[in-house]
Amino acid sequence: MHLELIGLGKTFVNGAQNGEVRAISGIDLMVEQGQFVSIVGPSGCGKSTLLRIISGLEKPSDGKVLLDGREIVKPTHDVGLVFQQYALFPWRTMAENIEFGLEIMGMGKVERRAIAEKYIELFGMQGFEDRYPSQLSGGMQQRVAIARTLIMNPKLVLMDEPFGSLDSQTRNDMQEFLIDLRNERNDTVLFVTHNVDEAVFLSDRIVVLSKRPAKILRTFEVNAPHPRDRTSKDANDIRREVIGILKQERMSASPVDNAVHALRKFSAVRR
Amino acid sequence: MWRYLPVLLLLCLWEVLCLLGTVPNYVLPSPVEIMEGLGALLTTGMPPGRLLHNHILYSLYRVAWGFSIACALGIPLGLLMGWFPLFHRVLSPIVELIRPIPPLAWIPIAIVWLGIGMRSAAFIIFLGAFFPVLLSTASGVLSVSPILIDAARTLNANQKDIFLKVLVPGSLPSIFVGLRVGMGVAWMTLVAAEFSGVKEGYGLGFMIMTARDIQRPDQIVAGMLVIGVIGLIVDWLFRAWEARLRPCV
Numbered sequence: 001m002h003l004e005l006i007g008l009g010k011t012f013v014n015g016a017q018n019g020e021v022r023a024i025s026g027i028d029l030m031v032e033q034g035q036f037v038s039i040v041g042p043s044g045c046g047k048s049t050l051l052r053i054i055s056g057l058e059k060p061s062d063g064k065v066l067l068d069g070r071e072i073v074k075p076t077h078d079v080g081l082v083f084q085q086y087a088l089f090p091w092r093t094m095a096e097n098i099e100f101g102l103e104i105m106g107m108g109k110v111e112r113r114a115i116a117e118k119y120i121e122l123f124g125m126q127g128f129e130d131r132y133p134s135q136l137s138g139g140m141q142q143r144v145a146i147a148r149t150l151i152m153n154p155k156l157v158l159m160d161e162p163f164g165s166l167d168s169q170t171r172n173d174m175q176e177f178l179i180d181l182r183n184e185r186n187d188t189v190l191f192v193t194h195n196v197d198e199a200v201f202l203s204d205r206i207v208v209l210s211k212r213p214a215k216i217l218r219t220f221e222v223n224a225p226h227p228r229d230r231t232s233k234d235a236n237d238i239r240r241e242v243i244g245i246l247k248q249e250r251m252s253a254s255p256v257d258n259a260v261h262a263l264r265k266f267s268a269v270r271r
Numbered sequence: 272m273w274r275y276l277p278v279l280l281l282l283c284l285w286e287v288l289c290l291l292g293t294v295p296n297y298v299l300p301s302p303v304e305i306m307e308g309l310g311a312l313l314t315t316g317m318p319p320g321r322l323l324h325n326h327i328l329y330s331l332y333r334v335a336w337g338f339s340i341a342c343a344l345g346i347p348l349g350l351l352m353g354w355f356p357l358f359h360r361v362l363s364p365i366v367e368l369i370r371p372i373p374p375l376a377w378i379p380i381a382i383v384w385l386g387i388g389m390r391s392a393a394f395i396i397f398l399g400a401f402f403p404v405l406l407s408t409a410s411g412v413l414s415v416s417p418i419l420i421d422a423a424r425t426l427n428a429n430q431k432d433i434f435l436k437v438l439v440p441g442s443l444p445s446i447f448v449g450l451r452v453g454m455g456v457a458w459m460t461l462v463a464a465e466f467s468g469v470k471e472g473y474g475l476g477f478m479i480m481t482a483r484d485i486q487r488p489d490q491i492v493a494g495m496l497v498i499g500v501i502g503l504i505v506d507w508l509f510r511a512w513e514a515r516l517r518p519c520v
Contacts, residue, residue, distance in 0.1 A: 057421050077427040087422035091440045091517060101426035104436070152426060 001155040001188050003031040003054070007063035009213075010049055023049045025213035027063070031156070031190060036182065038191045038199035040242060041209030042249050047192040050214065051158045054190065055081040067156065077101060080154035084161040086145045088133040094144050095120065095129040101152040119147040122184070123177075139170040143177070150187065159191045163198065175201055179226050196242045200235050201228055208242055211249050218245060300489040305496065308489030312497075317478050317490055327501065329473035330461055333389065337396025338457045345404030345453070346446060352405070353412020354438060366405065374399040374460045378467055388470040392461070399460035400453035407452065411445025412438050447513045451506055458502045 008027040011020050023046035031037050041047050052058040054065050056075040065072045072079065088097050095116050102112035120126055123143045133141055142162055149157060163171045175198060182189070193199055199206045206220040220238055228235065282302050288294045289301030296304060312323040352359045374395050385391040415438055423437045465476025475498055482490035 052421075055425050057424060075424040075427070077425075079425070081422070081425040083418055083422060085418060087416075087418045089419060089422075089437070089440070091443065100423070100436075104423075104426060104428050104432050148426070 001033040002066075002068055003029075003156055003188070003190070004066040004069075005029040005054070005063065006066065008050070008053065008060050008065065009062035010046070010053060010058070011061045022213035024053075024060075025215050027214070027216060029207065029216065031188060033188055034186045035204050036189045036191065036202055037205045037207060038193055038203040039207045039209060040193055040196055040199050040246070041214060042211045042246055043194055045209050045211045046214040047194075047209060048160050050209075051081065051160050051190070051192055054156075055079050055158055057081070077105075077152040078155045080149035080152060080157045082142075082145050082149050082157065082159040082162045084164045086133070086138075086141045088141055088145055088148075090133050093130045093132055094125065094136065097133065097144055098147045098151055100148055115151060116147075119151050122181075123147050137170075138166050139174055142166065142174065146178075146181075150181075150185070155188065157187050157189045159189060161193055162191075164193070164195075171195075171198070176227070178202060183226070196239050196246070197230065199242070200239050201230055206238070206242065208245050217249070297486070297488060300492060304489045305492045308487065308493040309496070312478070312490055312493055317482050317487070317494075321473060321478070323478070323497065326473050326475050326478045327497070329469075329471060330465065330475045331501075333392045333464075333474070334396055334454075334457050334461050336389070336393040337461075338400050338454060340393065340397045341400035341404050341453055341457070342450065345401050345449070346408050349405045349408025349446075349449070350412055350434075350439065350442070352409040353442065354434065359409065366402065370402045374456075375463050378464060386470075392464050392469070395464045396457045396460050400457040403452040403456060404446075404449040407449025408442060408446050411442025411449075414445060415441035443517060444513075447509065447517075451509050454505055454509060455502065458498070458505065462498055 005027050008024060008029075009022070010024040011022050013020055027050065029037075039047055039050065049058065053060045054072065056065075056072045056079065059073070067078060089100065092100070095113065098116045098119055099112045102115060117129075120129060123146070125140060125143060125147075128136060128140065133144065136144065146159075146162070163174050166174060179202065181187070191199070191202060200222060203222055206222060208217045208219070209215065210217050220242065222238060224232070224234055285294075285299075286301050286303060289296055289299070289304070300308065309323075311317070314322075316322040316325075348362070352362055377395055377398055378391070381391040381394045385394055419437055419441060420433055423433050428436065461474075462476040462479075465474040466480055469477045475494060479491050479494040482488075482494060
């Protein structure tokens with residue numbers, strides 16, 4: 001597996017104001033087989049848009065996404081996407097959710113259930129097969145969503161702030177679970193988060209994005225072996241540096257924000 | 272059970288008022304008289320010889336026809352309206368133009384087109400049930416979270432898979448609301464349609480109108496009661512069916 005982003009850019013056309021919003025600009029990135037790469041950036045900077053483009057859900061305005069040298073133009077089961085809001089089908093039981101992709105492929109009921117059972121065991125969720133998502137905890141729901149993605153054995157797994165809506169204890173558990181899962185399967189993961197601690201704890205590489213339009217500001221390599229100490233000096237050093245960059249990004253207002261600000265002031269005076 | 276006590280007390284008060292003659296029984300028959308009226312409907316029939324269960328069967332038959340056609344057209348059209356924005360834009364103005372016309376206002380033209388009888392009754396009932404089914408189905412499709420569609424797409428689902436495995440099950444709760452509302456309207460429309468004449472000489476609305484013609488308020492009220500109870504049972508059946516189909520909620 002080899003992922004390559006070449007000069008990726010995205011501009012949204014805002015119909016109402018006849019304006020354009022540049023979300024992403026000139027992103028180049030390479031991810032190799034088995035790497036865990038985190039993308040952090042200020043909120044609203046276009047991280048999710050980036051993942052949606054890589055997954056093929058959205059088309060880039062410039063540049064392209066290459067997976068093993070082939071351009072991605074539409075969603076494929078080679079690229080899995082895990083959503084922050086889990087996006088489980090509420091009318092399907094846990095096992096039926098996990099089987100969804102196999103069912104789409106036309107696999108028979110017995111066969112796909114057998115495979116799903118393996119994942120349910122690997123994820124430590126036995127006994128909940130016939131529960132509906134609404135009957136599961138947030139952590140369990142996100143594990144179901146991850147299992148539903150991994151059962152397709154995607155070459156690349158995209159995760160869009162997957163633990164963003166979990167409480168901090170569950171979040172830590174899920175991070176450790178993800179590390180264990182990687183040891184087991186050696187998936188290639190591109191992980192979006194706004195939580196710097198999480199990125200430092202999980203990743204081989206951290207990519208820091210600027211605010212809109214998002215471009216790559218810096219890249220950190222994290223070489224510490226797993227399991228990692230969340231409070232080690234090395235971890236703290238990286239964390240401090242990343243947080244520093246993000247803070248600076250937030251402080252310096254973009255031209256767009258300046259314009260909006262000026263406009264608000266102007267209308268306030270007129271009133 | 273004690274919450275039914277007020278109902279019981281009310282019935283007792285009603286009975287006493289009737290016995291004392293405070294309320295004359297040609298205005299409002301007493302509960303006991305109504306029950307006797309119901310008995311007469313079951314045994315003698317109204318008009319005599321035409322028994323209650325036959326009236327019920329004819330009414331249900333008419334509703335079944337009108338309602339089935341409403342579902343057969345309303346659900347697929349609603350799904351299409353929800354799925355294709357263009358279809359929605361084209362169809363909406365037509366729907367909004369026809370929908371405000373009460374089904375009963377269609378009776379004269381329905382009789383001109385289809386004659387008095389089964390077909391015009393089914394048509395009126397269809398009109399009553401069609402719009403709730405159509406609009407609930409369409410809004411059900413629109414209410415399916417786009418993120419579920421995205422999730423399905425990343426799992427390799429094509430348009431047909433998304434339609435059958437995401438949009439249809441996702442809009443099912445809303446479709447059921449439409450079915451229940453539609454059935455309620457169909458039932459109301461039926462009785463009113465039967466007031467204005469039936470060819471077969473059977474039907475709950477027809478039965479009540481006949482009871483009125485020969486001044487039998489006890490049988491009128493008993494007929495009303497039967498209509499209410501059947502409506503309740505039908506709604507309850509729908510809810511039971513829904514619970515079987517969607518055990519997750």
